[in-house]
Structures are given as structure tokens and as C-alpha cells.
Amino acid sequence: MSDVTEPEIVEELALLPLDAWHRARGGRMVPFAGYEMPVQYEGIMAEHQWTRESAGLFDVSHMGQLFLSGEGLDTALETLIPADVASVPVNGQKYSLLLGENGGILDDLMFTRWDGDNEVDPGVPGIYMVVNGACKWDDIGHLREFLPDEISLSHLDEQALLALQGPKAVDALARVVPGVETLVFMRGGWFDWNGTRLWISRSGYTGEDGFEISVTGDMAQELADALTAQAEVKPIGLGARDSLRLEADLPLYGHDLDTETTPVMAALNFAVASKRRREEANFPGAARILAERESGSIQRRVGLIVEGRQPVREGALVLDAAGNEVGRVTSGGFAPTVQKPITMAYVPTALAEIGTRLTLSQRGKIHHGEVVAMPFVPHRYVRAGAAQ
Amino acid sequence: MSRYFTEDHEWIELDGDIATVGITDYAQSQLGDIVFVEVPEEGKQVAKGDDAAVVESVKAASDVYAPVSGTVIEGNAALDGEPALVNEDPEGEGWFFKMTLTDKGELNGLMDEAAYADFVSKL
Numbered sequence: 439m440s441d442v443t444e445p446e447i448v449e450e451l452a453l454l455p456l457d458a459w460h461r462a463r464g465g466r467m468v469p470f471a472g473y474e475m476p477v478q479y480e481g482i483m484a485e486h487q488w489t490r491e492s493a494g495l496f497d498v499s500h501m502g503q504l505f506l507s508g509e510g511l512d513t514a515l516e517t518l519i520p521a522d523v524a525s526v527p528v529n530g531q532k533y534s535l536l537l538g539e540n541g542g543i544l545d546d547l548m549f550t551r552w553d554g555d556n557e558v559d560p561g562v563p564g565i566y567m568v569v570n571g572a573c574k575w576d577d578i579g580h581l582r583e584f585l586p587d588e589i590s591l592s593h594l595d596e597q598a599l600l601a602l603q604g605p606k607a608v609d610a611l612a613r614v615v616p617g618v619e620t621l622v623f624m625r626g627g628w629f630d631w632n633g634t635r636l637w638i639s640r641s642g643y644t645g646e647d648g649f650e651i652s653v654t655g656d657m658a659q660e661l662a663d664a665l666t667a668q669a670e671v672k673p674i675g676l677g678a679r680d681s682l683r684l685e686a687d688l689p690l691y692g693h694d695l696d697t698e699t700t701p702v703m704a705a706l707n708f709a710v711a712s713k714r715r716r717e718e719a720n721f722p723g724a725a726r727i728l729a730e731r732e733s734g735s736i737q738r739r740v741g742l743i744v745e746g747r748q749p750v751r752e753g754a755l756v757l758d759a760a761g762n763e764v765g766r767v768t769s770g771g772f773a774p775t776v777q778k779p780i781t782m783a784y785v786p787t788a789l790a791e792i793g794t795r796l797t798l799s800q801r802g803k804i805h806h807g808e809v810v811a812m813p814f815v816p817h818r819y820v821r822a823g824a825a826q
Numbered sequence: 827m828s829r830y831f832t833e834d835h836e837w838i839e840l841d842g843d844i845a846t847v848g849i850t851d852y853a854q855s856q857l858g859d860i861v862f863v864e865v866p867e868e869g870k871q872v873a874k875g876d877d878a879a880v881v882e883s884v885k886a887a888s889d890v891y892a893p894v895s896g897t898v899i900e901g902n903a904a905l906d907g908e909p910a911l912v913n914e915d916p917e918g919e920g921w922f923f924k925m926t927l928t929d930k931g932e933l934n935g936l937m938d939e940a941a942y943a944d945f946v947s948k949l
Contacts, residue, residue: 439834439836439849439853439881439888439890439891440834440888440891441888477885481858482883482884482885483858483859483884484859677858677884681884747861747906747909748862748882749861749862749882749887751887771884772861772862772882772884801887
């Protein structure tokens with residue numbers, strides 16, 4: 439049987455604050471984004487289902503946590519991302535994209551406005567930003583290069599980041615940190631816990647209700663213990679994180695997004711939805727992105743359900759009726775909740791309509807798929823104003 | 827009947843002239859949840875080391891090699907509807923295919939159960 443794991447370039451791998459904790463719980467550690475990270479504990483399928491039905495604890499401390507502050511921060515940041523930064527209220531969170539000059543995506547990110555009442559830089563209001571682990575050093579370099587000198591940027595590398603995701607996450611977390619149940623999707627706040635304060639937002643990357651918790655590295659283990667002591671909670675590895683986010687139509691940078699894809703190609707039009715930002719057209723690549731928004735991009739990211747049982751994975755080709763390569767699969771696998779193979783792929787916009795049947799080619803074998811509406815599994819976010 | 831093992835984690839067991847081939851318990855535990863198996867068709871000729879079957883877990887696709895040369899006489903049809911059999915009973919109900927051998931002498935180059943256990947313990 440051939441090797442399961444692909445050979446990795448040998449590099450110095452960093453350890454997470456919870457490294458020993460993962461190993462003690464049977465986590466199988468693999469290299470990811472420059473860290474040794476748990477890919478699974480008891481098994482990807484079981485962990486995926488557990489998260490959809492109960493609550494899973496994910497260690498995402500490899501992600502970059504940044505704090506930006508200074509005079510004119512909103513305006514400065516708006517030169518690099520297409521979001522309406524100015525409209526984001528204190529403790530409001532937003533998804534956005536770091537864009538290159540050609541409108542290509544350098545990274546995707548979440549940012550939140552903090553007032554002076556924060557633990558990181560007390561008295562100083564600013565923007566807290568979470569970026570992808572594999573991109574964080576490039577992102578920091580990019581931000582430092584293009585933000586004016588008045589803006590200071592700190593990399594909060596002493597902070598761990600935990601995500602608690604699933605329909606029972608709110609019950610479990612509210613027992614440990616009372617008050618979090620008052621948060622709604624994409625809002626956060628500071629909460630007292632165990633003599634310290636945690637930054638907690640109601641957000642995540644699984645499509646489920648849930649929370650992301652920023653905690654100092656030296657307190658992370660105690661918090662992870664307190665959370666997994668709740669009957670609803672089990673630790674979940676990267677493997678299930680990948681299948682969960684794929685079912686939820688959440689693209690993964692470096693796979694479904696890269697410097698050659700624009701927000702419109704990536705079907706992330708909501709990230710360029712601000713009327714003011716579109717009228718000002720002063721974010722990187724605005725001319726191209728706005729033209730694509732009006733008349734469509736050449737290619738677009740779509741979701742496909744594949745016939746049969748065999749997974750079609752990243753790198754498989756999308757073929758037209760004549761057998762020509764017209765696109766590529768960027769993520770794919772057997773979806774544990776859908777119970778079918780699913781993929782994300784870039785295809786010509788003319789072939790991106792729901793219901794279009796497409797041919798896929800992988801290792802010399804032909805598969806058939808159909809473009810379907812994403813997400814593959816409905817989101818279950820707890821939004822403001824929704825009945826609880 | 828005796829069972830032989832390869833360094834690529836296949837097992838093969840000869841009963842008269844017919845050998846049964848599968849992957850080991852160690853292999854299934856490394857793969858994790860198996861979601862798809864493609865077994866060879868009856869009549870397929872394989873040389874020792876050829877790709878003979880495909881096994882896919884949630885994580886990755888892997889090839890299963892022919893442990894020895896011969897002719898496939900049957901693929902395990904049960905794996906089509908229930909690939910998880912490979913996780914549940916890899917060295918029993920989760921077998922991959924049966925074959926006749928070109929040269930039974932090729933089995934001598936493989937490991938016996940004790941040698942394979944020793945091999946796995948050092949991985």
C-alpha cells in the first residue's frame with residue numbers, strides 16, 4: 439500500500455501552547471502551517487459528526503492574532519481591504535480579504551473593533567485581526583509595508599486561540615464563562631474567567647453556532663481542560679475542521695483562494711458589498727473587481743456533488759463536453775454529513791449555473807458531478823434578531 | 827494455511843491454489859475512516875508490486891499493491907456498499923481480492939506474522 443502522507447519539506451516546526459495537551463489526548467500530530475498540529479484524535483468521521491451534533495474544541499493557535507492601532511487606522515486599513523471598516527461598531531466582527539494590486543487575494547481574515555477596554559493594550563482602541571497561520575508572516579510584512587508609520591501593529595504571539603463549535607457549544611461555554619450566551623453571530627466581548635479576561639466572539643469556521651476564544655498561552659491548557667470537562671465537548675483535529683468547513687462553503691486559503699483569485703471569482707461578493715467602498719473604489723484591484731462584479735468574472739468557485747462514492751480531491755481537472763480542461767478542483771473529499779463526495783472547483787462562469795453537469799478527471803478516471811447551491815450543509819449561526 | 831505480509835502493509839493468505847489479499851490492521855488504523863475501495867476486476871493480471879486496488883480514507887487516496895504475481899479471480903463486492911468493513915475487520919471480512927499465483931515461491935520473500943509485528947513495532 440502506498441504511503442498515506444505526502445513527503446513534507448523538512449523544516450523546523452513550532453509547537454502550540456497546547457502541544458502536550460493534544461498528545462496526552464491521543465492527538466495524531468502532523469506538520470501544518472509550520473506547526474505540529476493534531477489532525478485527529480479518535481477519527482475524522484466521528485469528530486466531524488460530534489461537532490455537528492454536540493460541540494468540538496479546536497486549537498487554532500497557529501493563526502495570526504494581530505492588534506492595530508493609531509490615528510487614521512480605519513482609513514489606512516481601507517486602502518488594503520475592501521470592507522467598510524468605518525461602519526464596524528465596537529465589538530463588531532467582519533470577514534474581509536487582504537488584496538493585492540491586481541485584486542488577487544493575499545489572505546482572508548476576520549477583524550473586530552476594540553475600544554480602550556481591552557487586555558492587549560489597555561486604554562488604546564484599535565482593530566483586532568485574525569489571519570491564516572500559513573500567511574501570517576507575509577501578512578505582517580504587507581501591513582507594515584503599506585500602512586503609514588502612525589499605525590502600530592503588534593503580533594499577539596503570546597495568545598492562544600481556541601474555537602468551540604457546534605449546536606451545544608453555547609450551553610457548554612456558558613457554564614464555564616457565564617454571559618457568552620448573550621453574544622450573537624459576529625459579535626464579541628471581554629469575559630472574566632479564572633482571574634483573567636478572555637476575548638470571546640460568536641464566530642467560527644464550521645458553519646455551526648460557536649465561539650472563538652483568545653486566551654494567553656499560559657492559561658490555554660486550563661481553559662481547554664475546563665471546556666473538555668463539559669459533557670458536550672470533545673477535542674477535534676484539523677481533519678474534521680477541513681471537512682466541516684468544506685460542507686459549510688468556507689474557502690481555505692492556499693487551496694480555494696490564492697493570489698490569482700479575486701473576490702468575485704471566489705464567489706465572495708459579500709466581501710465587496712459596501713456601497714460606499716464600491717463608489718470610492720479605492721481598495722486594491724478595485725477597477726478589476728468592480729468590473730467583474732458588474733459583468734462576471736471569467737471563472738467562478740462553485741460547489742459540486744460527485745456521483746458515486748469515490749472522493750474527488752484537490753488537483754482533479756474539470757473537463758468540458760469535448761474533454762478540454764476548463765477548470766480545477768481546489769478542495770474535495772467525502773462529506774461526512776452529506777454522505778457523498780463533494781468538491782469546490784473553479785469553472786468558467788458559463789458552466790457555474792446550479793444544475794450544470796460537469797465531467798471531472800482524476801488519476802486517469804472520469805467522474806461526473808453537478809453544480810449545487812452552497813453551503814452543502816445549512817449554516818446554523820445565531821444571528822442578531824433571530825428567535826433563540 | 828499461512829499468512830504473509832509485505833512492507834507496504836498488505837497481507838496475503840494462501841488456501842490451496844487461491845490466495846486472499848487485504849490490508850493490515852496497522853494500515854487501516856493509519857488510514858483512518860475508509861470511505862471508498864476500488865477492487866480489481868476478475869481476470870486482471872498483476873505482477874508483484876503492481877497497483878491492484880485503491881483505498882480512500884477521508885484524508886487521502888492510497889494504492890494497494892499486488893503482494894505477488896498472478897491473476898485476480900474475485901474482488902470483494904461487499905466493500906462497494908460498505909467500505910468501512912476495512913476498518914472494522916481488515917484481516918477478515920474486509921479483504922480486497924482473491925487471486926491465483928504465478929509462482930508460489932514469491933511468498934517466501936514476504937514476512938510471516940511475527941516478522942511483520944516486529945517490522946510494525948519499529949515504525
